[in-house]
Amino acid sequence: MIDARRFISFEGIDGSGKSTQARRLADALRGTGRDLVLTREPGGSAGAEEIRRLVLEGEADRWSAGTELLLFTAARRDHVEKTIRPALARGATVITDRFADSSRMYQGLRGGLTAQVDQLHDAFVGIDPALTFLIDLPPELGLARAQARHGAEQRFEDMGLDLQRQMRDGFRALAQAHPRIRVIDGARDADIVAADILAVARAHLG
Numbered sequence: 100m101i102d103a104r105r106f107i108s109f110e111g112i113d114g115s116g117k118s119t120q121a122r123r124l125a126d127a128l129r130g131t132g133r134d135l136v137l138t139r140e141p142g143g144s145a146g147a148e149e150i151r152r153l154v155l156e157g158e159a160d161r162w163s164a165g166t167e168l169l170l171f172t173a174a175r176r177d178h179v180e181k182t183i184r185p186a187l188a189r190g191a192t193v194i195t196d197r198f199a200d201s202s203r204m205y206q207g208l209r210g211g212l213t214a215q216v217d218q219l220h221d222a223f224v225g226i227d228p229a230l231t232f233l234i235d236l237p238p239e240l241g242l243a244r245a246q247a248r249h250g251a252e253q254r255f256e257d258m259g260l261d262l263q264r265q266m267r268d269g270f271r272a273l274a275q276a277h278p279r280i281r282v283i284d285g286a287r288d289a290d291i292v293a294a295d296i297l298a299v300a301r302a303h304l305g
């Protein structure tokens with residue numbers, strides 16, 4: 100059995116600051132000499148990065164929620180097999196920018212597929228982080244930050260503010276149900292957010 104205690108994820112709506120904060124936590128922990136793997140979803144392994152292009156580019160209605168769930172689960176399985184489990188097995192700490200909670204929200208809640216998300220997760224993924232940072236902020240702010248980036252990966256951001264609101268509420272409800280999820284106020288200066296996160300991570304990792 101792999102020790103998942105060193106497995107940490109960042110979750111939250113688009114533009115909440117996950118990538119910024121995941122990178123900062125990784126840098127801070129590497130600075131103390133830790134073997135650290137920073138990864139992301141969708142993606143994080145060669146096969147999963149290919150699936151990433153399928154799911155994030157193109158029209159908003161390109162895939163149904165069910166098809167999306169299968170693609171995200173396939174990507175996650177590859178990510179766990181090729182990147183996460185080997186890193187944990189050699190004693191590294193793993194930080195991932197999004198993981199299964201994103202499927203619980205974007206495919207489960209949004210697509211009405213909550214039971215299927217859990218079934219597929221149990222059958223094909225089988226691991227959850229021991230600590231999850233939910234970066235919480237008003238959807239208007241997240242969307243404004245995300246849209247300022249202007250990349251090709253706009254499929255989800257194009258789904259608009261109502262979806263972001265629903266996802267934010269869903270993430271907060273999920274945090275209430277799972278003690279591993281720590282809610283962090285992301286509407287503050289990035290330095291202050293990073294200091295908060297580092298303190299929680301240090302206490303967790305010991």
Ligand code: ADP
Nearest residue numbers: 113114115116117118119120244245287288289
């Ligand atoms: P996510 O990965 O959640 O989509 P990012 O970390 O990419 O979010 O941040 C989205 C944008 O907002 C980036 O341009 C980033 O530089 C900026 N940003 C991140 N954190 C903050 C913050 N605390 N205050 C202001 N801007 C921020």
Ligand code: TYD
Nearest residue numbers: 112113114140141171197201202205245255
């Ligand atoms: P990401 O690149 O993290 O976008 P952002 O930096 O804007 O937060 O993720 C892209 C999109 O993928 C995001 O809108 C959420 C979606 N997504 C799912 O729908 N299900 C999933 O399981 C994952 C991992 C991501």
